Amino acid sequence: MIGQMVTDEYGAFTIPDEVLKLIQLEEDLQKEGETLDTIGFRPIVTECAYSITPIDVIPFAYTGGDGVHFGFLTDFGKVGNLNDASIVCVSPTNDPPIRLIASTLQEFLRMATSVPHVGLLEECWQWNDREMVDGILEEWRSDDYQSKRNRIFNRVREIYNTEEIDVVKHIQLANEERNSKIILPTYDGLGILSIDNENGEKRYQFNTDRSQDEEELARMRAFLSVATTAEKLGFIRDATFWYILAHDYHNEVLNLIREILQSLQLKDELKRLEVRDL
Structure with a gap:
């Protein structure tokens, strides 16, 4: 069962x-x-x-x-x-x-x-x-x-x-x-497919030290404030690959992902995130 x-x-x-x-x-x-x-x-x-x-x-x-x-x-x-x-x-x-x-x-x-x-x-x-x-x-x-x-x-x-x-x-x-359908590559190799004819997407460049201090979080928020839907989804994919999204690891980035999912009304993805973080 x-x-x-x-x-x-x-x-x-x-x-x-x-x-x-x-x-x-x-x-x-x-x-x-x-x-x-x-x-x-x-x-x-x-x-x-x-x-x-x-x-x-x-x-x-x-x-x-x-x-x-x-x-x-x-x-x-x-x-x-x-x-x-x-x-x-x-x-x-x-x-x-x-x-x-x-x-x-x-x-x-x-x-x-x-x-x-x-x-x-x-x-x-x-x-x-x-x-x-x-x-x-x-x-x-x-x-x-x-x-x-x-x-x-x-x-x-x-x-x-x-x-x-x-x-x-x-x-x-x-x-x-x-690969023929991907408009934005991501670290996990899955990429982001076309959304509402969006193209020419930009990709967020994460710090190599995987930091989540105030300066890095501010840079992330600045990128996301003007990002297209595809760029936000690409950010989620890359952050999931780049960080350990759990409350006892990279909690600040985890909270940021929650905010993005809520803003995009991705309820199922948000629920999965919560279930996996129990």
Whole structure:
């Protein structure tokens, strides 16, 4: 059962049937003494976002290792339906920590069932050598646990009716498509897409020492006072990446982000920020 904090993460969005099916499958498997942990694809039913997780990303599954999780990229609520949202992988202990994985949930599900372990999607984001890719996949498929993983994967494939695809190629295509639409780049690589035909956006230059003293906060406020919506959203993305937005770390910047979200009436994003800071 999904906890209230996770429900708050979804906000005004309807939880996709595919997510509910994944949760049900995990419950069924546990009754049989099995778990989706075996393939690194466990549904999220309790809050698991990190401070580095973009606040317009809704986590829905995790690999079970190093805090790696997958989420829907809502582009600050601009996506009408989560089935149409791009899928992002958040890997808190790696560089880069944010990786765009798929253009849609259905594409992600095909990717997830095309590798020997879903955790590999976090790695193959950077693969570009076909021989190396084939070698890594073959090594995984030949280990002692693959027969057990296959039993779980077969259940997942049956539920989602997925077919195998070239994961590396699809990740590259998803990123190319995303990059072609970005009008303002950001540290997390996701960028800001066009908003109301805005273009030629400016980007705030943060101090390298990650300061949040009065002088830096005044400079931030001066920038934001004349910033377009896209520039403000870019600021939020970069601040989330640049600082640790939690009350016991960079609290002053956290409060500034709250103010921006309130001014833009981004209620779902504000609620996520509050939930993650508990």
